Amino acid sequence: MSFRILGTGSAAPKFTLTNDQMAEIVETSDEWIRQRTGIGSRRICKDENLLDLSVRAAEEALASAGVRPEELDLIICTTLRGELITPNHACLVQERIGASCPAFDINVACTGLLYALDIADCYFARGKTKKILIVAAEEMSSIVDWTDRSTCVLFGDGTGAVVLGEGDGLRAVTVHAEGNREVLYIPRGEGKLFDGTVVGEPCCVKMDGGEVYKFAVNAMTTGVQKVCEEAGISPSELDFVVPHQANLRIIKAAMSRLHLPMERAFVNIESYGNTSSASLYIALDELVRSGKLERGMNVALTAFGGGLTSGAALFKW
């Protein structure tokens, strides 16, 4: 026995930064951003903090799962950078929701949810775990270079959560890494040595978009093919693919390689941009709440990100 998804939740900041507003910050246009990425606007933490949003997403997921915080056996948080270096973000969420289980963070960039599901699968296999909360917390607006138009227009802030319980929903999960320091990285920030010398680089996203693009299309496609093969189904039997929302063109290219129509992809990039690991949770939560998912449907999740990492999972809903 492994697990099934009992509930989902998400919370994004209220403030919306449109492409036209972005064009007042860097030399860009609504037309360029929409055509190259499919993004229309993104949410930015202005009046809310990341922890409050994370707690909202977690509480929403717990409520929809009908699970009380005291019942949780584990909390995993996926984040590039939580509120603090320590305590980890999962412990901060644990304190706020009133849970008493172990809690830790993982940083697998945008692929976080898939790695967290893979870890959860191992916990459930031990037989000691009955309920797991996975939370995503991403505040990309605090780690983009707001003078670099090739990256700052792509990202947004958001949080999401899923609650897992024992069951047979998970059919297959796969995770992958191809260590690469150059293509997509974020320095940890500047610090001072004992003699006052400044070391390190500012903490902001550096990316070779074209290289990530090539990796992404291939990784998303092979990930979905692999989980379908493991579960003994053909990709044509997928009812929904929930892809990482990084670029509409990447999603379209992956769907085309899988010979699947775009209607089977869940896409919400237009209003959020790329929220790193939170992107899959927000998309899944919106799909669940749309009422389009029916019992027995085959749903694939697929993502790629810094590392370079990628992963996919297949659920029988």
Ligand code: UT7
């Ligand atoms: O979660 C993982 C995170 N990363 C990704 O998913 C990134 C994957 N890659 C991509 O999504 C695309 O490669 C981008 C959207 C980043 C870029 O799209 P592209 O079609 O590969 O454009 P490009 O980098 O080849 O740039 C084309 C042109 C360049 O001008 P020149 O050299 O042709 O004159 C850029 O300077 O577009 C220019 N450009 C822009 N123009 C207006 C780059 N950014 C902008 C911008 N507005 N924001």
